[in-house]
Amino acid sequence: MAVREHRLSFPLSEADARNLRAGDLVTLDGEIVITAGMPTHERLLRCLEGQEPLPMALQEASVMHLGSFSRDMGERFEVLYLNPTTSTRFNPFMPRLLRGFRWHAVGGKGGLDAASAEALQEVGGVYLSFLGGGCTLLSHAVQDVVEVGWRDMLTHYRLVRLKVQGLGPATVGIDAQGRSLYDEEKAAVQARRAAIVAQMDAARG
Incomplete structure (x- = not known):
């Protein structure tokens, strides 16, 4: 089957997300929110629980686990480069965040677990x-x-809303x-493991 390619506007809509299939390639235009922080995810859960206000609108946002080299330049916040960080670190937080904020697109590297995949299916989202x-x-x-949220945090932990053009393909x-x-x-x-182990045993014998 040929790989399908899409160039889509972000934040991603539920309709566009449900049209995508695993293996498709997506190029992103529009706005995404990035963070690389474990403390950031913990803080987002506190927001869902009403313990503190959100620093920016995040309902149905597209949130990416993209680290950055960033710096404060007076009133201006400068993002010099992006690089994906491992999403599996955030597995304990993602199902609740996905359902609470109805994120239709999240991303990074390394994937997410089955509980997060189930939440994505419920809200109409993709990784x-x-x-x-x-x-x-x-x-x-x-x-x-x-937009920059939580300036009291380290720069790569902050929530940063970026305008992007041609990000990807992912x-x-x-x-x-x-x-x-x-x-x-x-x-x-796992299915190939037994055969591989048998070959190794035979080679040693």
Whole structure:
């Protein structure tokens, strides 16, 4: 089957998310929110619980696990480059955040677990896998810093709303139908394991 390619406006709508399939390639135009912080996710949960206000509108946003080299330049916040961070670190937080904020697109590298995939299916969302180490390619897509939340945090932990043009392409690693390329690859590896171990034993013998 040929790979389908899409160029879509972000934040991603539920309708567009549900039209995507695992393995599709997506190029992003529009606005995304980035963060690389574990403390940021903990703080977002506190916002959902009403313990503190949100620093920006996040309902139905597109939130990406993209680290950045950023700096404060007086009143201006400058993002010099982007690089994906590992999303699996955030598995304990993502199902509640996905359902609470109804995010239709999240992304990073490494995928998310089955509980997060189930939440994505419920809200109509996808997980986008970005090229690890692809900071040069990704950074060229940054057009402007629209908004910065939680300036009291370290720069790469802050919530930063970016305007991007031509970000990606990213691969749909988990789609809104619940299919996960990560789970499929893991199952394939486990299925081959016995044969590999037998070959190794034979080679040693």
